Amino acid sequence: MIDVSEPIETERLSLRPFTADDEQDMLEFESAPEVAQYLFNEPRTPEDNAEELAVRQKQSRISKEGDTLMLAIDIDGKAIGYVLLIWLSEQNKQGEFGYVLHPGYQGKGYASEAAVEMLRLGFESLGLHRIIGRCDPRNGASAKLMERLGMRKEAHFIESEIFKGEWGGELHYAMLAKEWRDSRWAS
Secondary structure: EEEEOOEEEEEEEEEOOOOOHHHHHHHHHHHHHHHOOOOOOOOOOOOHHHHHHHHHHHOEOOOOOOOEEEEEEOOOOEEEEEEEEEEEEEEOOOEEEEEOOOOHHHHOOOHHHHHHHHHHHHHHOOOOOOEEEOOOOOOOHHHHHHHHHHHHEEEEEEEEEEEEEEEEEEEEEEEEHHHOOOOOOOO
């Protein structure tokens, strides 16, 4: 089980549960077309942003298969994105992680720094055997990030689903616990 009640501090970031005070910060990046471009949702309006924030505020723990941990990426009290970890299978010890970052903060290593901590939680706290990450093939920055983390590209699904009204694909990356233990980030 993972229960994040206190922020997880990294060198430059704080990963913490979302609060009601994050509504405006969240809207800044969630309403940006370039953020929603590769996500299943459209750019958020103030109304659906508030609804999504209410959901995220309840996602600060993982206690069973199917649970999602969603943490704000915080710099000096400002939410600039989020990271998530989903417990996909208890029996097979599988998880999935993801990340979204405000466009104004991209290219500075923040997403990598936050993603490492989600992998750490999955492997070292939850005891997962395998964690996957997925992205749209057009999202080269996300694919490169997963490769920098040491994840292996396992699949490129071509026109595998209807995505925002057109055929879209998906890249699948994965890392095993033994690969994590051999990485430079393992504790």
